[in-house]
Amino acid sequence: MPxxxxxxxxxxxxxxxxxxxxxxxVRMFVLATAIWGLVGMLVGALIALQMPFWQANLxxxxxxxxxxxxxxxxxIFAFAGNAIFAAIYYSTQRLCKARMAFDSxxxxxxxxxxSIIVAAAIxxxxxxxxxxxxxxxxxPIDIAIAVVWVIFAVNFFTTLRNRREKHMYVALxxxxxxxxxxxxxxxxxxxxxxxxxxxSYPIYAGVQDALVQWWYGHNAVAFFLTxxxxxxxxxxxxxxAERPVFSYRLSIVHFWSLxxxxxxxxxxxxxxxxVPEWAVTVGMVFSVMLWMPSWGGMINGLFTLRGAWHKLRDxxxxxxxxxxxxxxGMSTFEGPLLSLKSVNALSxxxxxxxxxxxxxxxxxxGFMTFGMIYWLMPRLWRTPLxxxxxxxxxxxxxxxxxxxxxxxxxxxxxTQGLMWRAFDEAGRLLYPDFMETMIQIVPMYWVRLVxxxxxxxxxxxxxxxxxxxxxxxxxxxxxxxxxxxxxVAA
Amino acid sequence: MTKTSTPGRHRKLEGWPLVFSILVTISILVGxxxxxxxxxxxxxxxxxxxxxxxxxxxxxxxxxxYIREGCVGCHSQMVRPFRHELERYGPxxxxxxxxxxxxxxxxxxxxxxxxxxxxxxxxxxxxVRHFEDPRSTSPRSLMPPYxxxxxxxxxxxxxxxxxxxxxxxxxxxxxxxxxxxxxxxxQQAAEIAASIEQGGGPTGLADKEVIALISFLQRLGKDxxxxxxxxxxxx
Numbered sequence: 001m002p003x004x005x006x007x008x009x010x011x012x013x014x015x016x017x018x019x020x021x022x023x024x025x026v027r028m029f030v031l032a033t034a035i036w037g038l039v040g041m042l043v044g045a046l047i048a049l050q051m052p053f054w055q056a057n058l059x060x061x062x063x064x065x066x067x068x069x070x071x072x073x074x075x076i077f078a079f080a081g082n083a084i085f086a087a088i089y090y091s092t093q094r095l096c097k098a099r100m101a102f103d104s105x106x107x108x109x110x111x112x113x114x115s116i117i118v119a120a121a122i123x124x125x126x127x128x129x130x131x132x133x134x135x136x137x138x139x140p141i142d143i144a145i146a147v148v149w150v151i152f153a154v155n156f157f158t159t160l161r162n163r164r165e166k167h168m169y170v171a172l173x174x175x176x177x178x179x180x181x182x183x184x185x186x187x188x189x190x191x192x193x194x195x196x197x198x199x200s201y202p203i204y205a206g207v208q209d210a211l212v213q214w215w216y217g218h219n220a221v222a223f224f225l226t227x228x229x230x231x232x233x234x235x236x237x238x239x240x241a242e243r244p245v246f247s248y249r250l251s252i253v254h255f256w257s258l259x260x261x262x263x264x265x266x267x268x269x270x271x272x273x274x275v276p277e278w279a280v281t282v283g284m285v286f287s288v289m290l291w292m293p294s295w296g297g298m299i300n301g302l303f304t305l306r307g308a309w310h311k312l313r314d315x316x317x318x319x320x321x322x323x324x325x326x327x328x329g330m331s332t333f334e335g336p337l338l339s340l341k342s343v344n345a346l347s348x349x350x351x352x353x354x355x356x357x358x359x360x361x362x363x364x365x366g367f368m369t370f371g372m373i374y375w376l377m378p379r380l381w382r383t384p385l386x387x388x389x390x391x392x393x394x395x396x397x398x399x400x401x402x403x404x405x406x407x408x409x410x411x412x413x414x415t416q417g418l419m420w421r422a423f424d425e426a427g428r429l430l431y432p433d434f435m436e437t438m439i440q441i442v443p444m445y446w447v448r449l450v451x452x453x454x455x456x457x458x459x460x461x462x463x464x465x466x467x468x469x470x471x472x473x474x475x476x477x478x479x480x481x482x483x484x485x486x487x488v489a490a
Numbered sequence: 491m492t493k494t495s496t497p498g499r500h501r502k503l504e505g506w507p508l509v510f511s512i513l514v515t516i517s518i519l520v521g522x523x524x525x526x527x528x529x530x531x532x533x534x535x536x537x538x539x540x541x542x543x544x545x546x547x548x549x550x551x552x553x554x555x556y557i558r559e560g561c562v563g564c565h566s567q568m569v570r571p572f573r574h575e576l577e578r579y580g581p582x583x584x585x586x587x588x589x590x591x592x593x594x595x596x597x598x599x600x601x602x603x604x605x606x607x608x609x610x611x612x613x614x615x616x617x618v619r620h621f622e623d624p625r626s627t628s629p630r631s632l633m634p635p636y637x638x639x640x641x642x643x644x645x646x647x648x649x650x651x652x653x654x655x656x657x658x659x660x661x662x663x664x665x666x667x668x669x670x671x672x673x674x675x676x677q678q679a680a681e682i683a684a685s686i687e688q689g690g691g692p693t694g695l696a697d698k699e700v701i702a703l704i705s706f707l708q709r710l711g712k713d714x715x716x717x718x719x720x721x722x723x724x725x
Contacts, residue, residue, distance in 0.1 A: 050634070051601065054624075057634030064634065065560025127558035132593055160507045167504040176511050181518045188522075195655045196648055199554070203659060206588025207536055210596060211529055215522050223518075252500050259514055263521030272570040273596060274585040276535045279525055286521070349566055349600040421574040429577050434603040435630050442632075 017486045019164075020479035021093040025106045027380050027477075029086035030373055032114060034463050036082060037369075039121075040074030041456045047071055048452050052445035061125040069136040070124040075361060076134060076224065078117045083369040084228035085113070085152075088175050090376065091235040092156065095172055096163030097484060105155040112148035116141060128198045132213050134220050135189050139200045142190040149186065153179050164484055170251045174231030177259050181223040189216035207275055211267060218266040225360065226294075226328075227258070229368050233301050233325065236372050240317045246303035254296025261290045268339035271348060280341075287339035294332030301325040316391040320371030323399055327363020331356060346421070351441070352413025355406045362402040362455055370394065370462060377469050382477060386468035394458040394465070401454025404447055412444035539586035541716035544661045545709065547649045547675040552706030554652070555699055556595065559636065566597035567606035567710065576721040580607035580711060587714055590661050602633060607711035614682055615689040617704045639700040640692070644679065646672045678705060 050056045050064045057063045089106065093099055100106050119141050123129075129136040137145070156179055160172070168176075189212055192200035204212050238245050245251060267275060267283030302325055305311075305318070312318050334356050338347050347353060377385050385391060419437040422430035431437050503510055529535055545553060556562070569575050571582040583606060588594060612620075616627055621639050624631040650671040657663045667674070676696075682705055683696035695701055 051632065054632050054634045059634060059636065060559075060638050063559070063636075065563050068560060068563045127560075129557060129560065130593060131557040131560070131562050131595065133598065157507070157511075167501065168507060168510065169504075173504075173510070173514075176507070177514050177518070180511060180515050184515075184518065193655050193659055195652050199652075201592040201652075201655055201659060204592070205659070205661075206591040206594050207585045208526075208529060209592065209594040210588075211526060213594070215526065249497055252497060256517065260517040260520065263518050264525065266522075267525060269598065270596075272572070273568045274583045274588055276529070276585070279529065282525060345570070345572065348570070349598070351599075353598065420578070421572065423574065429574060432578070434578070435628060438601070438632060439630055 015486050016483045018481050018483050019097070019099055020481045022089070022100050022103060022106060023380055023477065023479055025100065025103075025110060026086050026090045026376070028110050029082050029089060030376060030380065031466075032110070033079060033082040033086055033369060034373065034459075034466055036074060036078030036117060037366075038456075038459055038463060040071060040079045041452070041459055043067055043071040043074055045449065045452050045456055048445070048449045052442045052449070060127070066125050066127055066129075069129055069133075070121060072134055073120050073124065073136065074117070076220070077120070080225055080229075080361075080365045080369065081113065083365070083372065084178070084224075084232065085109070086376070087228065087232040087235065087372055088156070091171055091231070092159055092175065095165065095169045095235070096159055097165050097482070098159055098162040099479075100155055101158035101162055102155050105151050109148060109152045109155065112144065112151065116144050116148065119144070123198070130192070130200065130202070132189065132202070132209075133217050135186075135213070135216060138198055139190070139192055139194050140197060142186070142192075146183070146187055146190075149179075149183050153183065169234070170245065170248075170255065171231040171234040173255050174227045174234065177255075178223050178228045178231070181219065181227075181259075181263075185216045185219050185223065189213060210270055210273065210275060211279065214269040215263070215266040218269060219263055221357075221360070222258075222262040222265075225365050226262075229328075229365060230258075230297050232368055232372060233297070233321070236375055237301055237304055237321050237325075240315065240321065240371070240375050241305050241308045241311065243304055243306070243308050246300050246306065250296055250300050254293040254300065258290070258293040258297070261286055261293060265290055265339065268344070271339070271341050271344040284339045284341060288336045291333060291336040294335075295329060298325055298329035298332070301328075314388075316388060316395055317371045317375045319392075319395050320367045320374065323395075324364050324367035324371060327359055327367065327402075331360035331364060334359065346417040347413060350413035350417045351409045351444070352417065355409025355413060358402065358409065359406045362398075362405065366402075366455070367398070370398070370458075373462065373466070377466060380477075381470055381473035383469060383473045386465050386472065390461050390465045394461045397454050397461070398458035401451045401456075401458065404451030405455065406451075408444040408447035408451060412441040412448075415444075416441050536585045536589060538589070539584060539714065539717050539719075542587055542589065542713045544590045544656070544663060546678055546705070547646075547653060547667075547671040548678040548702050548705045549709045550652055550656075550706075551644070551646060551649055551675060552702035552704065553595075555639075555703045556706055557593075561605075562595050562597045564597075564599065564601035564633075566600050566604045568596035569604055569606055575604075579604045580721050581714055581719050584714065584719070590656075592656065592659065592661075602631075605707065605710055609708045609710040609712045610715075613689060614686050614704050614708065615691040617707060618686055618691050618695065618700060621700055621703070636700075639703060640695065640698055642699045644697050644699050644702055646675050649675055675702075682708075 047064050047067050120137055128138050192202045194200045202209050264286035265283055267280045268287045271280050337343055374391050416437050419431045424430045568583040569579045620627045621636040623635050624633040650668055653663050653668045653671045657668060679696045679701045682701050686695055687693050
């Protein structure tokens with residue numbers, strides 16, 4: 001593919017046009033993904049240690065309270081964020097048969113986003129936070145996020161307009177939904193009146209603030225961690241499997257129903273709170289409905305492998321994707337389950353929720369990202385991956401690690417939830433001392449730490465593999481060039 | 491949504507990015523609007539409670555410290571209407587209690603207990619000891635110490651700005667309250683520091699951050715008690 005560049009130019013004809021894809025920007029986003037992934041997971045391991053072992057809190061800057069948002073922001077917006085940008089910049093150019101519209105905007109997007117992450121890494125340990133989950137960054141950084149996102153959108157939509165392919169492939173639908181909705185959510189939830197450069201009060205109060213926050217929080221999961229990764233799946237999985245997508249019709253149905261239904265589900269995070277009953281019931285009903293379009297995506301992904309399952313034996317990329325999609329299926333079944341009021345009554349405020357989000361984050365987002373990176377490495381750096389065996393080890397260490405992680409959290413969550421509600425025969429609380437319910441699950445916190453460290457170890461293996469691959473890559477990596485018939489003005 | 495059953499027509503749509511994007515935008519706006527607009531328009535969704543008043547300047551400062559330290563990561567402030575929660579914590583959370591909460595601090599995880607009814611449960615001195623070393627009051631606690639709160643200076647320089655910002659957003663502070671915010675805060679801090687000294691605790695805490703945080707914690711659940719709302723547990 002890349003070697004065609006010289007030949008393409010040599011054989012250029014007046015009615016043909018040559019265009020090159022910007023691969024440098026994809027390499028940049030891939031590297032940022034891996035580096036921030038390591039940072040975010042390291043912070044995760046530290047706060048996992050702080051829970052059973054309070055001595056690991058090094059106040060004031062490195063306490064659990066200040067580091068938890070750093071962990072969530074780093075893995076969501078830095079690790080997963082850079083991964084989806086890598087996926088979008090790589091696949092959009094190919095699906096549109098057009099280079100990204102503005103190289104300059106691509107760079108502003110890259111460096112702007114990395115600066116925002118650095119700003120988060122500095123301000124959060126300093127205690128500069130709005131305290132709204134996954135939206136903790138204060139207003140100046142919020143404005144920067146909005147600006148960078150709009151720059152990204154302009155670049156993306158202009159590329160769509162410049163496309164040489166008439167029809168937009170399903171991956172692009174998901175990217176469109178991502179870009180529009182994240183902008184709406186971020187701006188809607190961040191509206192606040194500044195007190196100083198480092199503090200603001202939201203324009204919403206109490207119940208309204210809670211509803212807006214979880215409209216945002218739930219749909220950040222939907223449109224930052226689900227739709228772009230479905231787009232990623234729709235592009236990279238058929239490529240890796242060398243099979244077309246299972247069902248075009250299913251992709252239409254599940255795309256539109258997912259995009260429409262997801263937004264309604266936010267209030268399920270507020271079951272049994274002061275939010276009016278009707279709102280949480282609507283949220284619960286839509287959450288249950290959401291199960292179907294979610295599994296539509298899973299089925300379309302897994303069935304794409306029909307007739308190609310034997311490839312799993314020695315293709316680490318496909319193995320990663322299959323685990324990723326399976327975890328997507330599991331967590332999108334678990335999500336509706338947890339939204340049911342009777343289940344939520346037990347699970348809410350416990351580690352069950354933590355287990356649920358990590359099934360999604362480690363399994364779906366993490367493994368889809370790893371699969372994509374292992375697929376991209378040889379193509380972007382034009383040299384074989386340094387070690388397939390090491391990648392395979394990564395797969396197993398990561399898989400076992402996250403199974404330990406989620407199992408520990410499920411058992412911790414259910415245990416503590418049951419202890420909170422236990423009464424003795426006289427009708428008094430069986431465990432009136434909160435501490436008792438906490439001490440009981442401390443062993444599970446250690447198991448979680450071991451699982452998390454295993455997952456982190458897999459990440460380190462990937463980084464080393466990437467480093468060795470890049471070291472043996474050719475010095476000169478020109479953008480691949482393609483030709484197509486010139487469009488004649490009508 | 492209407493085109494789902496006809497791939498042929500959808501195929502056409504795939505050639506029109508602008509129309510496609512507009513349809514996506516409409517699809518994602520419907521749900522949010524349907525849930526949020528009634529919440530704002532219908533007053534009775536947030537029933538008022540007469541005894542619920544805005545935070546004092548010192549409590550507000552303490553609340554901002556609570557936010558700064560990320561307390562919300564481990565402590566909820568929303569008791570659910572279950573018998574076991576009423577027994578353990580007190581009355582369940584009412585919408586009317588939250589009207590001055592910017593941002594809301596209900597939390598989503600209890601690594602420690604709920605705090606929305608903690609006001610008045612312990613004396614001020616207990617909180618000082620607890621922040622200094624949580625295990626001195628709760629032997630097996632997993633909470634990290636917050637001893638620096640006993641040493642760091644209480645910053646009240648922009649407390650008036652905080653009140654006026656909230657006033658702009660609709661919290662009913664009077665102009666007087668805004669103007670005298672710092673003085674009021676100092677007064678309240680001195681009272682709490684005095685009660686700590688009387689109880690045999692450390693001296694000289696009146697201008698330390700811990701005092702503001704304690705004033706906030708001691709406020710939690712107080713308004714609803716004044717309204718006569720209790721846990722209503724029947725055995």
